[in-house]
Amino acid sequence: MSKYKPTIGIEIHTQLATKSKMFCGCNNDSRGSKPNSNICPVCMALPGTLPVINKGAVEMAIKMAKGFNAKVANVTSFDRKNYFYPDSPKGYQITQMYEPIIQDGFVEILIDKEFKKIGIHHAHIEEDAGKLTHPDGADYSLVDYNRAGTPLVEIVSEPDINSPEEAKRYLQEIYNIVTALGVCNGDMEHGNFKFDLNVSVSDSEELGTRTELKNLNSFRNAERALKYEIQRQIDLLESGEKVKQETRGWNDAKSKTFSQRSKEEANDYRYFPEPDIPPLNLSNDFISEIQKEIDVLPSTIRKELLEIGLSVDDQDLLISQPKTAKIFQDAREILKKEKLIKKAVNWLVGDFQALGLDDRKDLTGKNLAELVKLIDDEEISSKIGKEIFAEVCGGEAPSKIIDDRGLVQVSDDTELEKIITEIIKNNPKPVEDYRSGSEKVLGFFVGQVMKETKGQANPSKVNELVVKLLKG
Structure with missing residues (x-):
């Protein structure tokens, strides 16, 4: 066992699934749109335009706070982060530096059948930048501002993570929460859920020099990148060299990190309060009204699945599919008995997954529970249950199917x-x-x-x- 202990902190950028952008009325989903076709004077920061807060984005952030066991600030404000880069039409980013909307939370991750609490320092609302493209061999770059102004919530963990496996589990847990809440569509391929990893190693209580791994969008690559980077830092220290404070990228093809830029000196973004947006006052009544809409959280479902002995992989499968998790919840409420609940879960992780998305979209918890009971009461056989399952997933009640087709089991x-x-x-x-x-x-x-x-x-x-x- 290595004498070096890794310390990992993670910043996750989740794109909110609102209809419009953060401060204007442009469509928030630009996937498939032509470059620079989804922009307006506000998101392009033309003179005389003023930002207007998207209420839906604020409500989604309040829901996220519930999922993160966190406080919602009664007074939250926006700030300007000043920098010049071609993908930023304003020359600054509207973010929350001093009074973030979500504060002091945590999530629990399952490691070796035990729960570990990972603190969330805060999470704040901000707007995204545009996208730069660098054509091969060209002496210019292309910029697409369709994404500029899309609402993000950046989730900043405490440095409570101590292994690549824990980091992966934490990322998956946050992903499950935001997708189950419906506040993020989870499209990682298009950057709707991406993250930066901060990692250091040390053989003492004092933290080591930190490197930042930027813009990853895959759980697998996050784990692989951390394994490589931790070993790289250990090798440097073992050979008497120092770890540089820098930003590094991940090369998936070569399975290694690479240096991007030095971070020896912190950037001075000259933050100051956003003059065009007054502080936002959120009453406890307003917060409660938003959060009462939330159904059971993924963490609650996981604990229930753990109690009935379901494997971690099957837990992940159910929890990562919000609709499937809802079917499970509804069936569980009807079935009550652990024996029957296990049988319902077996359908959901087995035959249900074998069907195409369109073929299974109309299954309800009520119909699944009815099917389980019919088999358990020996009114139909398991074989008949399998034969009619596709029809049940198409929305038909099992009792109606067996009555119409004369499939009641012969037990006389x-x-x-x-x-x-x-x-x-x-x-x-x-x-x-x-x-x-x-x-x-x-x-x-x-x-x-x-x-x-x-x-x-x-x-x-x-x-x-x-x-x-x-x-x-």
């Missing part, structure tokens, strides 16, 4: 004995084999009964009656 002893007696009568050779000690022919008789009843006979009941009647 008299009816089954009549069928079995006839099969025994017509198959003297297998009967003789069984009575001579060959029990494998039992499968033949059970199969014949299932064939005769078109799969509707109760298998355990059939097996019991076949043995009874063969023994005479």
Whole structure:
């Protein structure tokens, strides 16, 4: 075990799923739009324009605070972060430096079947910049301002993370929360959820020199980049060299980090209060009204799934799909018993996942619970359950399907004995084999009964009656 302890802090940039941008009425979703087609005088900062706060973005931030077990500031304000770069049409960014809207929170991550609390220092609302493109071989860059002004919430963790695995779990937990709350669409490919990783290593209580890994948008790459960077820093210290304070990127093809720029001196962004936006006063009543809309959080669902013995991978699968998690919650409320809840979960992590998104979009918790109960009460067999599951996922009630198609399981002893007696009568050779000690022919008789009843006979009941009647 290494004597060096990693310390990791993470800044996550989540694009809010509002209809319009942060301070103007432009469409917030520019995916697929032509460059510079989704802009206006406000997001281009033309003279005489004034920003207007997007109420929906503020409400989404308030919901996030609930998910992060955090406080919402009753008075929150905006500030200007001054810098000049081609992707910033204003020459500054509107952000929250001094009074962020979300303060002092935490989330819990599951590591080795135990929960670890990771603090969230704060989270603040800000606007995004445009996008620069650098054509190969060209002596110029292209800028697309469609993204300029889109609302972000930057989530800043405490340095409580001590391994690449913990970092990955933390990122996944935050992702699950913001997507479950519906405040972020989670499209990582288009940069709607991206993050910067700050990491140092030290063999003492004093923190080491920190490097920043910029603009990652994959959980896998975050874990790989941290593993590489931690080992790189340890190797430097072991050889007597110093770790430079710098910004580094991640080269996925080469599986290594690379230097981008030195950070020996902190940038002076000359923050000052945004003169065009007054402080925002949020009453406790307003905050409560927004937060009461929230259903059960992913952390609550995870603890329930852990209690019924579901694997971490299956927990992640359910929690990472907000609609599936909602189906689970609704089914759980109906089923109550742990045995039945486990069966519902098995459907959701098995057959449900095998269906296409369009084929499974209409499954409800009520219908799933009904299907589980019908099988458990032996009104239909598991085989029939699988046969009708696609229809149930299409929105049909299981009871209606089995009534319409006459699929109710045959469990009546008299009816089954009549069928079995006839099969025994017509198959003297297998009967003789069984009575001579060959029990494998039992499968033949059970199969014949299932064939005769078109799969509707109760298998355990059939097996019991076949043995009874063969023994005479």
